[in-house]
Amino acid sequence: MTPEHENPPARRTYSYLGPAGTFTEAALAQVPEARDQIWRPVRNVGEALADVVEGRSDAAMIAIENSVDGGVSTAQDALATMPGLRIIGEYLVPVNFVLVARxxxxxxEVSLVAAHPVAYAQCLQWLTTTLPAHAHIPAASNVASALGIxxxxxxxxxxxxxxxxxAxxxxxxxxxxxxxxPSAVTRFVLVSRTVAPAPPTGADKTSLIVELPEDHPGALLELLEQFATRGINLSLLASRPIGDALGRYRFVIDADGHVHDERMADALLGLRRFSPKVxxxxxxxxxxRAIVRYPPRYSDDVFAEARDWLRGLLSGEPET
Known part of the structure; x- marks a missing residue:
């Protein structure tokens, strides 16, 4: 069969918080492989991730952290409770707002302003100064606030x-x-079904959710030591209640480095021994794309040499 008669490759589907015009859509626009593919607007994070798990979409773009408001708890909780998902990329979108009207x-003429509560809080100083007599009408989303008028x-x-x-x-x-x-930024992640991690680039991040074992003094310190003793910096550490009892928490963690790095792999093994669920x-x-820096004593060669040394001890090789 000649190339001109071959079937074109199937288009991929990406779910995102819609409708068109959201910050999530702006994040998805940064994904080169998503261009000219099918973009599926959904109503919430749970629906976006369910699309991926159930096969309606190949991947979903979700907001996971904001530089002003911190972690997006709905996204973190969904990732903790929906198996079979894997983060394959992250994207940053500046949080910039406009005031629109008919x-x-x-x-x-403006006295009533519609806004999502989070957006309203991030614009409150400007609104109070510019429209001191205005009243706020809460909206379900940033797009809904505009469509309503x-x-x-x-x-x-x-x-x-x-x-x-x-647009x-x-x-x-x-x-x-x-x-x-003016420096507000939202961090988005692209989530697919479980796949093997892409090769390390040297400027990588590893995301984990770790449950603490039964509550006891120093439990959190023991968790953190798994990273500190291997020279791994944490760029995010957020606690979320597990929900089955008071005082039971899981921790959302972003660690600098890649699972293929010897120090990161060793840390994950330590976490697995320590935690009931990783x-x-x-x-x-x-x-x-910031290169991850770490002291030379935590290089892959050092970990490999230590492992070879122990293997030699166990096999009875003479020490040199």
Whole structure:
């Protein structure tokens, strides 16, 4: 059969928090392999991950951490309780908000502002200064706040939304850059079904969820020592209640390095011996591509030499 008669490769499907115009869509736009593929908007993180587990999508883009509000608990809890998932990449999106309204609306006419509560909190200083007499109408999402003023389901005069909304809907931008923290960033991760980790790049991150054993003095210290004694830096350490009893916690961990690194593999073995449950979420390239630095005593060669030394002792080889 000639090439022109061959069937084209099947298009891949990616789930993301929709509808179009969200920060999650902006994160998905950073994925080269997702371009010209099928993008499936969903209503929440659980639905996005269920799409992957149940085969409706090849991967899902979800928000997992915000530089202002911290970890996204719904995403962390979903990853802890839904088996068969693996993080294969991370992407950073600056959190920038605009104030939008129906065409023809003027700033002085705005008294009711629709906004998702998180977005409203991140723009409160600007709104209080610019519109001191305004009232807030909570919205289910950043996109919903804007769509409500277009379809008449909201009484709001204007809405706080992501800049991408204007590419999809006929809205007037009354003000740009209204967020109170210009450095705010949201971290997103691309999640697929379980696959082998990609080869290390030298600028990698490993994500884990680890449960503490029965509560006793020093339990958290024992967990942290698995990393500290191997020269591994943690860029995220967040606790989430397991939910079966008071005082029972799991920890969401991002560690600098790759599971193929000897020091990281050794740390995971230590965690496995210590913890009743370790969930390996993946090793993947860091979004900032920053090379992971560590002291020479924690290099792969040092770990390999120590392992060979022990093997020699067990086999009766003479020491040199």
């Amino acid at each position: 065409p023809g609306t003027r700033m002085e 277009l379809d008449g389901t909201s009484d709001a005069d204007a809405a706080v939304a992501a800049p991408g909304i204007v 999809h809907h006929d809205l007037t931008v009354l003000a740009e850059g209204i967020g109170d923290n 969930i390996f979420l993946g090793s993947y390239a860091r979004a900032d």
